[in-house]
Amino acid sequence: xxxxxxxxxxxxxxxxxxxxxxxxxxxxxxxxxxxxxxxxxxxxxxxxxxxxxxxxxxxxxxxxxxxxxxxxxxxxxx
Amino acid sequence: xxxxxxxxxxxxxxxxxxxxxxxxxxxxxxxxxxxxxxxxxxxxxxxxxxxxxxxxxxxxxxxxxxxxxxxxxxxxxx
Numbered sequence: 001x002x003x004x005x006x007x008x009x010x011x012x013x014x015x016x017x018x019x020x021x022x023x024x025x026x027x028x029x030x031x032x033x034x035x036x037x038x039x040x041x042x043x044x045x046x047x048x049x050x051x052x053x054x055x056x057x058x059x060x061x062x063x064x065x066x067x068x069x070x071x072x073x074x075x076x077x078x
Numbered sequence: 079x080x081x082x083x084x085x086x087x088x089x090x091x092x093x094x095x096x097x098x099x100x101x102x103x104x105x106x107x108x109x110x111x112x113x114x115x116x117x118x119x120x121x122x123x124x125x126x127x128x129x130x131x132x133x134x135x136x137x138x139x140x141x142x143x144x145x146x147x148x149x150x151x152x153x154x155x156x
Contacts (some may be wrong), residue, residue: 024103025104069144
């Protein structure tokens with residue numbers, strides 16, 4: 001079972017993409033986790049280490065999929 | 079049953095994202111279709127109409143998810 005981590009920051013683009021992730025990813029193959037980097041800022045470093053450049057982003061295994069390029073991590077850090 | 083259309087243009091970023099789409103989307107909820115706009119240029123207009131700005135992009139219903147911003151449609155038109 002792979003793990004999928006969806007990083008977001010609460011922006012409208014993020015929420016829209018989150019719905020897609022939660023609705024359509026195959027839960028028999030992956031366990032999704034949703035991380036809000038705006039409220040959970042101590043996970044930003046972890047996100048950067050795996051290659052997340054912007055949110056919303058979906059990380060499955062070692063692959064990072066940036067979706068719709070909503071907000072850069074620099075913006076989330078504020 | 080919703081339909082998911084994955085538009086791409088054969089770029090490495092596209093192929094990588096395609097694998098995610100085909101591997102992890104829940105086929106009990108959506109039927110995926112893969113469209114290569116580089117070879118199937120007569121579908122570029124359809125892609126633009128639904129809001130695709132770059133490839134790879136995943137369209138589910140009326141929602142467009144641009145992934146990793148690989149190549150703009152202007153580049154695909156050549």
